[in-house]
Amino acid sequence: MIRDALLLVLLLAQLPATALLLSRLLRGPSRYPPLQPKTPTPEQLGAVSVVVPTLNEAERLTPCLDGLSRQSYEVREILVVDSYSTDRTPELVKTAQEADPRFRLLNDDPLPKDWVGRPWALHHGFLSSAEKSDWVLGIDADTQPQPGLVASLLETAQREGYDLISLAPQFLLKYPGELLLHPALLLTLVYRFGPAGETGNRPDRVMANGQCFFCRRSQLAQVGGYTVARRSFCDDVTLARAIAAQGAKVAFLDGANLLKVRMYEGAAETWREWGRSLDLKDAASPGQVWGDWLLLLAVQGLPIPIVLLLLRDVISGGSAPVVLAAFSLNVLLVLIRVGLTFAISPSCDLTHASSAWLFWLSPLADPIAVLRLFLSSLQTPTQWRGRSYEKG
Structure with a gap:
């Protein structure tokens, strides 16, 4: 038949x-265990510059700012690079700055024709960050950093010799459609690349998550900042693979205990926004x-x-x-x-x-x-x- x-x-x-x-x-079962919150040590003072790209993020930015303000003295500065938002995003950052002087509000230059907005803002933040910071942490506006996040990243990187760590977060799900679709989309990554904590992938199979992208300044400088990912709609994976290809030690770890994220509102937005980049075609052949x-x-x-x-x-x-x-x-x-x-x-x-x-x-x-x-x-x-x- x-x-x-x-x-x-x-x-x-x-x-x-x-x-x-x-x-x-x-x-x-042999993957790197989920990261846990840590308390910083004195030698980590001012080791990290945080960069947050924003564009009309007023509806979800406050939990991110609050979470970053709860990080300790290992964070030297928090640079919010705003692409000329037309909502209350700048006002929220200025209010946060009044309570925590580590916050700085910047505007990136007009977007060049050969760049995508997110890597352009992150590149501007990298170039504007303090050279005394040994590490740069890119954080998305839809994330909710938990206390001890940055100290945990530092401690893990220093202990294991990592040059770049990105984290898989805990996703906040609310509505029926996304409860069905989001896990299915999420598992497409597990099927292709293994679970978070898998550190044995080849450079061209490395996974990364730009919602929490923690990298040595020297490694970013070596690849020219975010220029290698300037046209990529999955700039996190593109950049991580470029850094891994130069021999850096890269890890994609489980950060569910350290980072929450509310990515999209409902199934339609999940389908439209997340679904269009999960193929990772900008970072792969x-x-x-x-x-x-x-x-x-x-x-x-x-x-x-x-x-x-x-x-x-x-x-x-x-x-x-x-x-x-x-x-x-x-x-x-x-x-x-x-x-x-x-x-x-x-x-x-x-x-x-x-x-x-x-x-x-x-x-x-x-x-x-x-x-x-x-x-x-x-x-x-x-x-x-x-x-x-x-x-x-």
């Missing part, structure tokens, strides 16, 4: 994809992008539809061996996905969620997440955070 032949082809594709997935997930997508299709997008398609045949009995084999393999992949839902649950704060139980049904959104990455891989963003960009 044609269907059995198609199932055999699918099975031959899924078997090596499953083996690759398992090789990544089985390294999870086309072969990597499409190879990763085929892996996701095989082990994340297809298992639930295949199980549902074959369930009646298996229950009725008398199924061909290839049907039983395909059904069994895809049941295994669904069980892996269910297990990963439990594994990522500490990375998702559901305390303010309506219908929090929908989080546990997020495997049903996997085909949608894989479709979103397919569409993203075909497109070049022309709009981002209220700015328009030319293609090319």
Whole structure:
């Protein structure tokens, strides 16, 4: 039968994809443990400059400013680089400065044609930061830094010899649609690169998160600041891979105990804003992008539809061996996905969620997440955070 032949082809594709997935997930128990809050030591005094890029962030900036103000004396300065916001963002920063003189409000220069706004603002902050600071920490406006964050980053980097650390945060989820879609999108990263705390990836497979990007000043200077990522809509991964390629020791670690983030409001914004950059095409070759997508299709997008398609045949009995084999393999992949839902649950704060139980049904959104990455891989963003960009 044609269907059995198609199932055999699918099975031959899924078997090596499953083996690759398992090789990544089985390294999870040996990953670097989640970071914990730390208290700074005297020799860390003034070691870090923090840079926060902003553009019309008034609705979510206050928790970020409050969290940064609770960091201790290891933070020399907090530079908020504002791209001429038209809301109350500048006023919020000025109010924070009255209580904490480490805050400084800067405006970046007009955006050059060959730059994306976020790396341009971060580059301006890097160039404006104090040269006496040995480290530069990029923090996004939608984050909520917890006490002890910066001291923990410093202590970990100094103990382990890291030149760059970025953190996977704890995501604050609220609305039903995002409770389904966000975990599915998040797990596309785990399927491709392994869990946070995985430090053994090649430079071209390094993961990073610009919401908390902690780097030695000397390493940033060596690559020319953020210039290498100037046209990238995933500038964090682009920059991290460029730094790793120069021999630096780079880590993407679990920071759920140190950093919370409220990224997007609802499923529509999650689909539109996060989905368009998760393909990471600006930091990878086309072969990597499409190879990763085929892996996701095989082990994340297809298992639930295949199980549902074959369930009646298996229950009725008398199924061909290839049907039983395909059904069994895809049941295994669904069980892996269910297990990963439990594994990522500490990375998702559901305390303010309506219908929090929908989080546990997020495997049903996997085909949608894989479709979103397919569409993203075909497109070049022309709009981002209220700015328009030319293609090319």
